[in-house]
Amino acid sequence: KHQYIVIDCITLWGKGVYLFHILNEVSARGSRFLFSKNYICPMATCGYVCPKCEGKGILDNFSTCDWCSTTPIIKDNMITIYHNNRCGKSRDALAILNEKNIDIKVVDYLKNPPTTKELESILRKLNMAPIDLIRKGEAIYKENYKDKTFTNAEWIQIIVNNPILIERPIIINSDKAVIGRPTEKVLEIL
Numbered sequence: 101k102h103q104y105i106v107i108d109c110i111t112l113w114g115k116g117v118y119l120f121h122i123l124n125e126v127s128a129r130g131s132r133f134l135f136s137k138n139y140i141c142p143m144a145t146c147g148y149v150c151p152k153c154e155g156k157g158i159l160d161n162f163s164t165c166d167w168c169s170t171t172p173i174i175k176d177n178m179i180t181i182y183h184n185n186r187c188g189k190s191r192d193a194l195a196i197l198n199e200k201n202i203d204i205k206v207v208d209y210l211k212n213p214p215t216t217k218e219l220e221s222i223l224r225k226l227n228m229a230p231i232d233l234i235r236k237g238e239a240i241y242k243e244n245y246k247d248k249t250f251t252n253a254e255w256i257q258i259i260v261n262n263p264i265l266i267e268r269p270i271i272i273n274s275d276k277a278v279i280g281r282p283t284e285k286v287l288e289i290l
Contacts, residue, residue: 179290181280182209182222182270190269193280197271200290209270213263219256222270225277230255233279234265241265 181197183206184190197204214222223230230252234241240262250258259265269280273289280286 178203178205180205180207180272182207182214182266182268182272184208184210184268187268189281189283192283193269193271193286196283196286202290209263209266209268213260213266216256216260219260222272222277223256225272225275226270226279230259233259233267235267238265 179197179202181190181194181204183194185208194204194206219230223233226233231250234245234255236242236246245258267279267281271278271280271286271289276289278285278289
């Protein structure tokens with residue numbers, strides 16, 4: 101009597117589709133939905149997305165990907181991308197890096213925000229003041245920080261406490277870094 105739709109949540113999530121949008125669309129069509137709980141729990145808790153399968157799989161502290169079984173090798177000289185899979189520019193930057201067949205470390209900075217020291221290092225590599233790294237369109241910025249004056253150290257702490265404020269994606273190669281906006285800026289540090 102009911103139509104069931106089996107949802108490949110990981111593939112859709114890897115393309116930046118929010119799970120609640122999927123469920124709302126399915127419900128709006130009067131269908132019921134089935135999906136593996138094995139994927140939903142990790143989707144909510146993963147800290148790193150697999151660079152090989154472009155975010156379809158997850159890695160817990162750089163372990164083996166649950167999607168493609170890749171075990172990334174972390175090297176000191178790897179390119180790092182501070183990534184938000186829900187952002188089109190971030191996904192585009194990751195795609196450029198993957199096309200170049202470069203060893204990359206993908207960090208979901210919303211789930212694993214940089215520490216104060218890491219953020220200071222990122223800012224040095226970007227040659228940027230903390231205020232210039234902030235996404236000023238974010239509600240939290242407008243509500244709490246807009247038109248206020250803070251020292252660089254205070255801005256850094258604000259960013260560490262509210263990683264949603266970090267402009268994305270940030271790509272780091274050794275002692276250089278760029279924000280991938282426009283996406284082609286990624287090519288400047290390869």
